Amino acid sequence: MENQLFKPGERIAIGASGGKDSTVLAYVLSELNRRHNYGLDLFLLSVDEGITGYRDDSLETVKRNELQYGLPLKIVSYKDLYGWTMDEIVKMIGLKNNCTFCGVFRRQALDRGAALLKVDKVATGHNADDIAETVLLNILRGDIARLSRCTSITTGEDGPIPRCKPFKYTYEKEIVMYAYFKKLDYFSTECIYSPNAYRGFAREFIKDLERIRPRAILDIIKSGENFRISTSTKMPEQGTCERCGYISSQKWCKACVLLEGLNRGLPKLGIGRSRGLNSDVKKDIKQGGGTESIESKQCGSLDF
Numbered sequence: 001m002e003n004q005l006f007k008p009g010e011r012i013a014i015g016a017s018g019g020k021d022s023t024v025l026a027y028v029l030s031e032l033n034r035r036h037n038y039g040l041d042l043f044l045l046s047v048d049e050g051i052t053g054y055r056d057d058s059l060e061t062v063k064r065n066e067l068q069y070g071l072p073l074k075i076v077s078y079k080d081l082y083g084w085t086m087d088e089i090v091k092m093i094g095l096k097n098n099c100t101f102c103g104v105f106r107r108q109a110l111d112r113g114a115a116l117l118k119v120d121k122v123a124t125g126h127n128a129d130d131i132a133e134t135v136l137l138n139i140l141r142g143d144i145a146r147l148s149r150c151t152s153i154t155t156g157e158d159g160p161i162p163r164c165k166p167f168k169y170t171y172e173k174e175i176v177m178y179a180y181f182k183k184l185d186y187f188s189t190e191c192i193y194s195p196n197a198y199r200g201f202a203r204e205f206i207k208d209l210e211r212i213r214p215r216a217i218l219d220i221i222k223s224g225e226n227f228r229i230s231t232s233t234k235m236p237e238q239g240t241c242e243r244c245g246y247i248s249s250q251k252w253c254k255a256c257v258l259l260e261g262l263n264r265g266l267p268k269l270g271i272g273r274s275r276g277l278n279s280d281v282k283k284d285i286k287q288g289g290g291t292e293s294i295e296s297k298q299c300g301s302l303d304f
Helices: 020-036 055-069 078-082 086-093 098-117 128-140 144-151 172-181 198-212 216-230 254-263 279-287
Strands: 011-015 041-048 073-077 121-123
Touching: 011 020, 011 098, 020 041, 020 055, 020 172, 041 055, 041 078, 041 098, 055 073, 073 078, 073 098, 078 098, 086 098, 098 121, 098 254, 128 144, 128 172, 128 198, 128 216, 144 216, 198 216
Parallel strands: 011 041, 011 121, 041 073
Antiparallel strands: none
């Protein structure tokens, strides 16, 4: 309540994956909105990455949630937005960097879906465990500037569609227990492409640490917040992508760079901390080079 995440009359998109976190979030927000007449206009927003045997099954759960909670559902897909599914991407690049592609595309897909719904804010089910993992990953990568974004309960307030994390201080085990005792309908299978994800190692480390120090998760979050307050490091100034109009600190957004690599048969083109495309690649793109250009499968323009 003290964070005043929502205001009466706002249109809120709930990022719905069918998992425990987003299902509990959808249930709690819909119940509070109904009981206390908050006046929120709630929607479910799902992203179909195109992962056979995983996302197609979880979306069936979301569709049941749509009926159970009486909330309108909007589904946006990688195939429609980018011309690729994650199955196709993994077939090309393998399992090593697939989470990089999926993370970039998913974040942008949520924004695009939110723009289509014309919502004021997106609420996600990130819990305390998720945020502690992200803090640790950013520290290990030396990416202190991103601590501000990952530890803030609301982000993107200076952009077109802010995002908030109502479960920032809620433990994962509390959400699991709540879903169990409320007998909520959720999908509990892990993504088939994520077992070797870098985040998994951070998760295991934090679980081991928590056995020794039960407050470890909240302590890590608080440490991230203190870094955010004390550091003078700031995120790059945001502009817009020349290709699709999405928010970007470079000429091309990360999604467009990754797509260009996929479409040209060079999937590693956008992997790592590239500061945009190099001059040789840009020259190649302008000349056509006999390969498919991003023009045929680009992100499309964002209209906020």
